Amino acid sequence: MSRSPATTNRPHSPCSTGSPAQQSPPYRQPSVAQEMGCATAHLHEHAAMVSLPDFDRPVWDSETILFKGHALTDPSAQEQLGTERTAALRRVAELITPALQEGGQDERGRVHGDLHRENMIALFGGGIGIIDFDDCGEGHFLIDIATVFSSVHRIGRKEPGAYEEFARAFLAGYTRVRPLPADFARLLEPYLLLRDAFILNFVTAAAPVNAVVASWGPGRIAGIVANMQAYVEGCHPGTVTCEQS
The missing domain is CATH 1.10.510.10 (Transferase(Phosphotransferase) domain 1)
Known part of the structure; x- marks a missing residue:
């Protein structure tokens, strides 16, 4: 392109x-x-x-980004994330996939x-x-x-x-x-989480071979996992309705 x-x-x-x-x-x-x-x-x-x-x-969908993404398929990525963070990502993937499959x-x-x-x-x-x-x-x-x-x-x-x-x-x-x-208001949250997963795939793939990504990657991973934990407990902090509450 x-x-x-x-x-x-x-x-x-x-x-x-x-x-x-x-x-x-x-x-x-x-x-x-x-x-x-x-x-x-x-x-x-x-x-x-x-x-x-x-x-x-x-095709950027739940299958490509989540279940076939680097973070959930590569052992080295799971080593970077750790057991708890990998489990959190997998849980979020299961929760948001039905919404990500909606839409004509x-x-x-x-x-x-x-x-x-x-x-x-x-x-x-x-x-x-x-x-x-x-x-x-x-x-x-x-x-x-x-x-x-x-x-x-x-x-x-x-x-x-x-x-x-x-x-x-x-x-x-x-x-x-x-x-x-x-259904923008309802679907924004799962797509924010899908974007977070996209970044996790990039960071976990690039950090072992790219010193720049390695320097900021751990902090970015921590922030993304915090977003996912917030979603499980209530809502993703980037959801506009969360910011207004």
Whole structure:
């Protein structure tokens, strides 16, 4: 897939347009958060409209990420996680899989697959571009939304109300372009957990061979397992309703 930025440029779009580029848009600005939502929705609109008959990419679902993922299939990954954390991941996988199997064709299609905040760029003239399509594949559109939310929650939760404000503005931008996937409020939580599992797969695979990942990996694993434990006890802390309670 091309690594060229996909922008919000569309005729008569309610979102701003512009030209590249500055990475890591200032998500705390409500207008920028809305643009991030617009860009994500436009990406999904394009995915739904353009036919690619020879599109041979991963299917990002519970089977691929959870049960066939590195964290639950590789002995070295389970050594990194430890017995209790591996058991927690397996328990969460069993709990969320039924919800991850929901949704019709309107809620599924080509997804970016790794749409964290650093894979968005602020355009100098306004608007947001999207880069790095290495993990592009097929899946529920909530995968991308949950990935954006997860990446912002990890830093935004340090300031009271910041994540909640971002989520409201992002969703306002998204719904300017297209409706949210069906049952969004209920399904966001399992997709946040699926994103957590995606990161666990990456960290446990990369840490043994990559010194940079090894330096921050253990802390990231601990944070993800804490999210999973919070889910089992009540709800994932990135779930918007949890932040509002």
